[in-house]
Amino acid sequence: MPGDMQGSQQLVRGECKMPGGKLVAVSVTISCEPASEVSAVRMVHCQIDGDFFLESVDRQEDLVEDLDQCIVSMTFPLEAPVVEGALARVLQEHKGVELIGASARTLTLALLRALEQADVPAGAIRAYGPLSPLAQGQQAPELYRDLDQEHRHVFQKRWRALPLQIVVDRPRQPAQEVALDAALAQAVCEGREPATLRIWNWASPAVVIGRFQSLSNEVHLQTAERLGFSVVRRVSGGGAMFARPEHVITYSLYTPAQFAQGLNHLWTYRLCDWWLIESLNHLGIEAGWSGMNDIASSQGKIGGAAERRFPGRAGEPGALLHHDMLSYDIDTDTMMQVLNVSQEKMADKAVRSARSRVAPLKGQTALSRSQLLTALLAYLPTLAPKAHLARLGEQVEQAGRQLAAERFSQVQWTADIV
Template structure:
């Protein structure tokens, strides 16, 4: 039998106001079918990636594997309603909860990939969803429900918070330190910690489920001296030049967000920042689930991950954010790949015009701005105390960096 050859095709779809899901399908002629001029094909493999989030226990990520296996079981052409129903059943039957994507998004991306392969009719309804962007959908602190805000401030008021203004570290060590910190908080060996951090080199940090090749021009990134690392949270790629970003990580017990849905948890964790920026005169708010923006565009984006607790453990939440203080948008677009699908429901004309760095609203330097934000923190968190990151956590992070986060195989592999 001659060697079977496969051809791979990628389809993308974006939930309106949500996140991108992409499906890569590899097709090959079906050897079990009779040889005819138009020989049937079968789906050899299917791979999901994107900047969505996933919540759940340790086995939550297996929902992605089960979705992939189910899509591999279809024989094209396929009725779209059937695909959406069956993918929806897979999602609803599993402990992993997709955030920012749904069965309809996955279905559209899957069928688009098959259509590119010539085995599925093109979609007939390609209307973009309602536009969301940096201007019309801001939720400011003043817009929050009074009772919710009072409760969130109460939680911050009782938090025995350690504040660490950390030294610059290599990219792999920084993403490893986030994981080591939330593990230590979950185990009780580290108090709740707000860590302000920076990088020693230009960096691209890709999300937990993103495709390295689809998100980053790797050759150009190397030429320009950028290091690419993968973090343990979902969401999109972060472009960082050390002096041009303000980055922080908040690691807290899971009980800090008891009873809150995902969007409210993001807002609770960002409250110190939004109140601080507002006090300094910035016009900012939340946009969508996890972006921080002005009326002119996006300033930064947050990502988070919950780790369930074991016996006698509370569990932990890692929440981190990267804010643009300055932005070289032309350089960013040389390193990152921004697809048309990502921008299709944005109320802007390009990725370049979508960014509104903090320096556009202040004369404060980057360090001055960080200092000013932290000076106001005791108003929200009176138990906050300055202290360095625990040495045992740093040692654990360096081991993780060497074993995992600095390895090319880890960076290339979708978790």
């Protein structure tokens, strides 16, 4: 598909999905006069987006901005190994930041696929070879249910020692939900609040996009607004979440960073969702982990998680924010109208469409949504005996209200990637 033309400039976009990982996309604006020489072609703007994750001890956005600038500074003709090497060096220079679910190679392939669509002189791009999807022919991730003895011991020990407050929250509008997530994570990071499990209570339908996703490429915004869905952006990476209040169970876990100390990102996800997996299995619902951050059964995906680390300063403990959305029921027709599901992403799932990926819990239990949530929380003290019910403090409530007004309800925050 040719790029969008504006005079001598063209806007093109390419995507690449890492097998078993995440999707990354590169949108570039190219300046290219008709009949110009290869050396005269320029990339004047770049925007990287996707459902990848970043783990960092400092500003995550700096890495994305530096990758954007690296691409813009490249000169034609472009050779794939040179592009990959330059992007790899940027990743290496950001020693405190880890790109999860994507790589210099998938970034390079996304860029080259974008440039394939542009009207540029012959010889401007020298690729690896045919740019077929990396994910083509991949099998769906294996369902992982049984922990090895070592990790089970670690998980049991950490959950039993966790002084966890459980907050079954009141109904909140979508911007307030994601704002409170940031406020409570920061409070735990600074040691002002203990570890907390917060059950969200949606006041209205919503789409929540990941920190590095492109609003225009992920959501059919006019359709979402017409159907009554608010669109908000959260502080963590990952993919879009489609939520009807009566169809989902959403929770956030906020813990001091030490809770996940020594575990890589894969095992951190499993640690944080261990209580959920154990609770579901106790209720007779088959559940396990699929890939890095999905909760699934043999019937399909049940839910998905996202995380972000908050570094501590000057004696602060730092914090881990982990949130999960489970599908109790789903309106796939509306979801497919509202979300723009990438075919590149679907190719890695070994399924034909997003419809066949989701296996809502309603089809796997006789319990209602509220009964299921009550049963999950009732089992939690078996694993975390220090867990107790609590209410949010006024300081956190106030911080959440302020963040919702100043950032999370603002169009600029929702539309801008960095």
